Amino acid sequence: MLSTAFFVSASDRATASTSTTSTSGTLTVGIVSPGAITNLNPWLAGGQSAITTDQLRGLFYITLLLQAPNGTLMPQLAQSWSSNANATVYTFNLRPNMEWSDGTPLNASDVVFSFNVLLQNPLFDTLNGFLVASLIKKVTALNSTAVRFTLVHPFSPFLQYAGLGKYIVPAHVFSQVSNLSNYTGSANPVSDGPYMLVNWSAGATVLHYKANPHFYLGKPKIENIAVELLSPTANIPALLQTGEITLAQPTPSQVAGLKGQSNIGVSFSPGVSILSTYFDPAGLLMFDDALYPYNVTLVRQAIATSINRTQIVDLALNSYGTAGSQGQLPTSLTQWIPPNLPNYTFNPAKARAMLQSIGFKNGTNGYLEFPNGTAWQPQIMDTGGSASSVVSVIVQNLKAAGIDASESVVTIGSIVKGLQYGNFDMILLGTSRPPIPDFVLGVFVTNSVTPVGTQELDYHGWARWSNATVWNDLNQARNVSSFTQQYNLYANAQQIMAQQEPLVTLYYAQNIWAYSNATIHGWSKVAPQGYQFPQAPLLMALGVPSASSGSPVNTTYLVIGVIAVLAIIGVAVYAVRKRKG
Numbered sequence: 381m382l383s384t385a386f387f388v389s390a391s392d393r394a395t396a397s398t399s400t401t402s403t404s405g406t407l408t409v410g411i412v413s414p415g416a417i418t419n420l421n422p423w424l425a426g427g428q429s430a431i432t433t434d435q436l437r438g439l440f441y442i443t444l445l446l447q448a449p450n451g452t453l454m455p456q457l458a459q460s461w462s463s464n465a466n467a468t469v470y471t472f473n474l475r476p477n478m479e480w481s482d483g484t485p486l487n488a489s490d491v492v493f494s495f496n497v498l499l500q501n502p503l504f505d506t507l508n509g510f511l512v513a514s515l516i517k518k519v520t521a522l523n524s525t526a527v528r529f530t531l532v533h534p535f536s537p538f539l540q541y542a543g544l545g546k547y548i549v550p551a552h553v554f555s556q557v558s559n560l561s562n563y564t565g566s567a568n569p570v571s572d573g574p575y576m577l578v579n580w581s582a583g584a585t586v587l588h589y590k591a592n593p594h595f596y597l598g599k600p601k602i603e604n605i606a607v608e609l610l611s612p613t614a615n616i617p618a619l620l621q622t623g624e625i626t627l628a629q630p631t632p633s634q635v636a637g638l639k640g641q642s643n644i645g646v647s648f649s650p651g652v653s654i655l656s657t658y659f660d661p662a663g664l665l666m667f668d669d670a671l672y673p674y675n676v677t678l679v680r681q682a683i684a685t686s687i688n689r690t691q692i693v694d695l696a697l698n699s700y701g702t703a704g705s706q707g708q709l710p711t712s713l714t715q716w717i718p719p720n721l722p723n724y725t726f727n728p729a730k731a732r733a734m735l736q737s738i739g740f741k742n743g744t745n746g747y748l749e750f751p752n753g754t755a756w757q758p759q760i761m762d763t764g765g766s767a768s769s770v771v772s773v774i775v776q777n778l779k780a781a782g783i784d785a786s787e788s789v790v791t792i793g794s795i796v797k798g799l800q801y802g803n804f805d806m807i808l809l810g811t812s813r814p815p816i817p818d819f820v821l822g823v824f825v826t827n828s829v830t831p832v833g834t835q836e837l838d839y840h841g842w843a844r845w846s847n848a849t850v851w852n853d854l855n856q857a858r859n860v861s862s863f864t865q866q867y868n869l870y871a872n873a874q875q876i877m878a879q880q881e882p883l884v885t886l887y888y889a890q891n892i893w894a895y896s897n898a899t900i901h902g903w904s905k906v907a908p909q910g911y912q913f914p915q916a917p918l919l920m921a922l923g924v925p926s927a928s929s930g931s932p933v934n935t936t937y938l939v940i941g942v943i944a945v946l947a948i949i950g951v952a953v954y955a956v957r958k959r960k961g
Contacts, residue, residue: 405924406604407900409913410619410628411435413609414763414792418582420565422547423497423504429792431812434508434654436607437547438914439589440481440571443656444472444491445543446917449649449910451815453539456656456916457486457548457572457596467534467861470542474525479594480550481571488521490572493551495519495529495542497560504560506838508655509819510545512538534859536866537818544657544814548572574600574919585609597916601923612765616894620644626896626924627903627913631766632698638894645897645904648700650712652812652891653912659812660710661701661891663692663770665760665884666799666807666824670832670844673750674805680881682734683806684724686781687774691726693887696769700892704885707874709820711888716817718871722878731781747784757784758805761798764789770886771808799842802832808886817870818858824883827851845882849873899924 413432420433422441446456453461458472478486498505498513505513515538517530529542550570557563567580574597575589589605608625610616616630617637621644630638630646638644651658665687667674674680689703702711706721732748739751750756758778762771771787778785785806790798798804813820824843830836832844850873857869891912895903901923911918 405602405926406606407602407627407922407924408625409605409607410610410614410616410625411607412612412614412629414612416583416585417587417609418564420569420577420580421560421563422549423501423560424507430508431652431654431659432609435914436577436587438573438653438655439575439605439607439919440569440573440577440592441547441549442573442916443544443547445539445656446915447540447544447657449658453543457491458543461539461543463539467536467538468531470529470531470538471522472527472529472543474527475596476525478572478596480552481576481592481594482550483594484550484552484570485524486548486550486572487524488527489524490551491527491548492519492521493555494546494548497549497554498546501560503837506840508545509823509839510541510655512542512546534861536858536861537816540657540814540816545655547655572596573914574916575605595916597920600919601921602919612763617641617644620894620896623896623899626899628894630892630894632696632700632889632892633766633769635698635700635892635894643896643898644894646892646894647903647907649891649893649907649910649912650710650888651815651912653915654812654814656915657814657816658912659814660712661889662704662710662811662813663886663889664809664811665774665886666804666809666843667883668802668804668832668844669882670802670829671805673756676738677880678734678738680884681724682731682781683778683783684881684884685727685734686731686783687724687777687884687886688726689886691777692770692773695773696766697887697889701887701889704887706878706881706885708877708885709817709874710813710815713815713817716867716870718867718874721874724881726777728777728781731783735782742782745784746782747779748782755784757786759786759788760806760808761788761790761795761804762808763792763795763810767808767810774808774886799839800835800837802830802834802836802842802844817866818854821850821870821873821877822854825850825854843882845880847876847880850876 411432413429415429417429417433420437442456444456444458446454448454457474459475460473463470474488480486499516502513505511515531515535517532520528522528553570564582569577571592574592574595576592578588578590580587587607591600591603593599616628617634619625635646638646651660667680669675693699693701693703705711705717706723707717709717735748740748743749748756760771760774775785775787795807798807824840826841826846829844829846830841836842853869853873857866860866902921906918906921
């Protein structure tokens with residue numbers, strides 16, 4: 381068992397197996413994590429396990445708004461919202477009579493506190509990409525259920541960034557924490573989400589949750605959730621078949637082994653739920669745009685021309701995804717993608733000719749050399765596992781174009797270090813991007829490039845690429861509210877990014893969940909609507925058999941049955957004795 385889920389310790393399993401005392405049962409969820417979870421601070425990104433960390437926190441911390449599967453903003457802690465005509469004042473009206481999991485009232489003062497922490501700690505604001513601190517002039521509680529945000533200047537995506545991208549935390553708890561930067565998380569954090577985390581410790585491989593009786597939608601049907609952290613190489617089909625887990629996200633290559641099994645259901649959706657919005661799982665080929673030869677635009681274009689994105693989707697993703705757009709945006713955002721973007725159609729011969737046109741030479745081994753005659757042997761860093769399936773296709777594609785590339789499997793920590801210091805050739809970055817044009821187009825754009833070898837903590841600067849026009853277009857788009865104005869600015873930014881190709885968007889993958897349909901009730905009805913774990917609409921609909929499931933036993937009949945059996949035995953004994961007598 382440990383070979384497929386090596387993050388799970390024996391003691392954690394023992395605890396998980398005994399946590400089914402509730403009459404409403406336990407849901408066991410397997411979530412793949414690239415490493416142990418050591419920090420559940422609501423403002424920190426979670427380091428190498430950021431996506432996993434947000435899924436875990438999403439059970440017990442929630443946000444003001446929720447994004448519906450069709451992209452619509454929905455009420456969550458806030459029941460309504462409004463803005464003034466020029467998008468400089470936003471007001472959120474909270475639901476009345478809400479409580480934290482410890483019974484303390486949840487009101488406007490908690491929202492004000494949560495955002496003031498971001499204003500006082502700007503680094504916290506940058507870590508999840510939804511930047512709002514520099515926009516906010518002041519945040520004010522108008523009364524116990526109304527909060528007003530006054531902005532420094534107009535910002536049209538503010539509802540998405542502030543409403544979906546920031547957790548609301550209990551002021552009465554965190555106001556007592558002396559150093560929020562060093563805070564790793566409580567063993568039993570006070571919750572505003574549907575569940576409460578119970579007895580957590582850093583590095584635990586199973587996290588235990590109990591239903592929150594104070595949740596604003598009511599107490600969930602499932603009393604307990606046990607989340608097991610799985611290795612990226614975990615055999616999820618086997619874990620589902622044995623019943624060790626009842627819900628998990630398999631890799632595309634594992635789907636074929638699940639689809640034909642009558643007791644396993646598989647559902648697909650375009651994105652994964654992080655915070656209260658959807659993020660499209662994406663594969664990016666990152667260049668160090670400040671390091672030769674990747675600082676040459678034509679080299680990046682040639683590499684893009686060398687890669688068969690459709691082949692990557694078909695072979696590495698088993699067709700569960702789409703090829704990436706040249707303009708960076710998820711292909712689901714059709715209304716924002718302009719026509720006639722530069723297109724790098726797979727053409728190895730053309731790619732080789734492009735490189736030769738700027739001085740690259742054919743070496744004796746058949747591969748291209750630098751113009752000075754030295755070998756060019758770029759390495760593509762990845763973390764192994766399913767990432768290797770993608771990189772193996774890229775390596776074959778590049779070799780066909782004369783680029784003697786190879787794979788370098790490293791830890792996620794090495795990936796992050798390479799991105800921060802800029803000491804890499806290419807990196808396969810598996811990430812997730814929300815369907816918000818401002819976020820995706822600006823995620824790796826900076827107006828100040830950090831020199832190679834100097835640490836860059838803000839991921840916006842990891843590509844080490846800057847373009848003044850793109851920078852200005854994105855900032856202008858934030859200050860206008862009409863679709864036409866925003867479209868024109870985003871379209872121009874996409875044209876430039878597609879032409880300069882600071883990174884290659886390889887694919888956008890589908891999100892896959894597999895579940896035991898004999899154990900989980902409600903998943904097949906709610907998940908197809910698009911809601912996902914850990915979003916409240918899904919969690920509130922789910923049910924599992926209780927630990928004492930089965931037909932109830934009527935004790936009266938049980939007593940009568942026992943008496944009848946004893947009577948029959950008594951008669952038989954009397955008859956035997958009488959015959960012997």
